[in-house]
Amino acid sequence: xxxxSVSLRGRRALGLSWNNxxxxxxxxxxxxxxxxxxxxxxxxxxxxxxxxxxxxxxxxLLANILNPHFDQVVIFLDGxxxxxxxxxxxxxxxxxxxxLDLTSFPTASDNHVxxxxxxxxxxxxxxxxxxxxxxxxxxxxYVTGDIVVMxxxxxxFDDTMKHARHLNPEVLISLGTRGYSDLISPEADYxxxxxVGSVHPQYLxxxxxxxxxPDNCMNIPxxxxxxxxxxxxxxxxxxxxxxxxxxxxxxMEFFFMxxxxxxxxxxxxxxxxxxxxxxxxACEEIHSWHFxxxxxxxxxxxxxxxxxxxxxxxxxxxxxxxxxxxxxxxD
Numbered sequence: 001x002x003x004x005s006v007s008l009r010g011r012r013a014l015g016l017s018w019n020n021x022x023x024x025x026x027x028x029x030x031x032x033x034x035x036x037x038x039x040x041x042x043x044x045x046x047x048x049x050x051x052x053x054x055x056x057x058x059x060x061l062l063a064n065i066l067n068p069h070f071d072q073v074v075i076f077l078d079g080x081x082x083x084x085x086x087x088x089x090x091x092x093x094x095x096x097x098x099x100l101d102l103t104s105f106p107t108a109s110d111n112h113v114x115x116x117x118x119x120x121x122x123x124x125x126x127x128x129x130x131x132x133x134x135x136x137x138x139x140x141x142y143v144t145g146d147i148v149v150m151x152x153x154x155x156x157f158d159d160t161m162k163h164a165r166h167l168n169p170e171v172l173i174s175l176g177t178r179g180y181s182d183l184i185s186p187e188a189d190y191x192x193x194x195x196v197g198s199v200h201p202q203y204l205x206x207x208x209x210x211x212x213x214p215d216n217c218m219n220i221p222x223x224x225x226x227x228x229x230x231x232x233x234x235x236x237x238x239x240x241x242x243x244x245x246x247x248x249x250x251x252m253e254f255f256f257m258x259x260x261x262x263x264x265x266x267x268x269x270x271x272x273x274x275x276x277x278x279x280x281x282a283c284e285e286i287h288s289w290h291f292x293x294x295x296x297x298x299x300x301x302x303x304x305x306x307x308x309x310x311x312x313x314x315x316x317x318x319x320x321x322x323x324x325x326x327x328x329x330x331d
Contacts, residue, residue, distance in 0.1 A: 032165060034072065035147045036148055037067075038074045039150070040129055041089075043078060043088075053154070055294075060156040062097060065093070070161070072118050075121050076122050079124075130254035131257060132240055132254050135266075135270070146230060147165065148229055149227075150226070154291045155225050156291050157289075158185040159187060160185075163282070164286060166328055167229075167326060168324050168327050169232075171278045171317075172280065173228035174279060177289065180289055180290050184289050185289065208293055216283070217283030228282075243255065245265070259303060264308035267312070268310040277319060279311065279312075280313060280319060280320065281315050
C-alpha cells in the first residue's frame with residue numbers, strides 16, 4: 001500500500017508547523033475515546049479536468065478534516081499510480097485550504113492551526129472497494145481511533161459529531177443523509193459555499209433538481225451513507241462470506257454500494273459477524289449533509305440478492321428506550 005501521512009512528511013516537504021501539530025496531539029484527553037473518520041476517494045491524474053463533484057468531495061473532506069470532533073482522518077485513495085497518488089492528493093488539499101484561508105472549523109476555539117497532522121492517506125491501485133473491503137479498511141491498523149465513523153466521501157459533518165465519542169459499544173449507528181437544504185448547519189454550508197459555490201454558483205440555484213434530494217432522516221429512510229461503531233467490535237470478527245452473493249453465473253462475489261438493497265445486505269452481513277444490541281438511525285442526534293448538487297460521476301447497476309432481511313435501523317431501538325445509546329463520560 002502507498003501509505004502517506006501528512007504528519008510524517010513534516011516541515012520540509014509541505015512547510016507544515018510541526019509544533020502546532022504536536023500541540024494538538026498533546027492536548028488530547030487520553031481519558032476519552034478517540035474518533036476516526038474513514039472514507040475512500042478516487043485518485044486524479046495530474047493535469048486532468050476536475051469534475052464538479054470532485055470539488056464537492058474536496059469541500060466535504062476539508063470540512064471533516066478540520067472538524068474538531070475527529071481525532072484522525074483516514075482516506076483510502078483508489079486507483080493510485082505514479083501520476084495520481086497520495087502525495088499529490090494531500091498537497092492539493094493543503095493548497096485548497098491555504099488558498100481560501102480555510103484553516104479552521106467555524107465553531108472551533110483554535111484558529112489557523114494546522115490540523116492536517118491528523119490525516120493519513122492510504123493508496124491502492126484497485127478501483128472502488130466492495131462493502132467488505134470498506135469495513136476491513138475501517139478496522140485496519142491504519143485506523144487508530146476507538147470509534148470509527150465510516151462514511152461516503154461526499155458526506156460533511158458538523159458539531160453534532162460530538163455525540164459519536166460517547167457511543168455505547170453495543171450500538172451500531174447507520175445514518176441516512178440529511179441532504180442539502182435550507183436546514184443545513186452553518187458549519188457545513190460554509191465549506192460548500194466557500195469551495196464549490198465560489199466556482200460553480202449555478203449548483204446552489206433553487207432550480208437545480210439535485211437541491212431537491214430528500215432528507216433521509218425526516219422522511220422514510222432511504223440509503224445509508226454513514227456507519228458508526230466501536231472498532232474492537234468488528235476487528236477480528238468480520239468474515240467475507242456474509243458480504244458475498246451468487247452472481248448470474250453461480251459464482252460468489254462481493255457486493256458494492258450503489259447496488260439495490262446493498263445497505264440492507266451490509267447491515268445483515270455486519271450483524272452476522274457481530275450481533276449489536278441496537279441498530280440506531282441516529283440522524284436526529286448526528287447530522288450528515290450531502291455535498292452532491294452536481295451531476296453523478298458513476299452508475300453501478302445491479303441488485304443484491306437476499307439475505308438482507310435484518311431490520312432496518314430504527315430511530316427508537318432498544319438503546320433508545322433504555323436511554324443508553326450514548327454513554328456520557330465523567331470529566
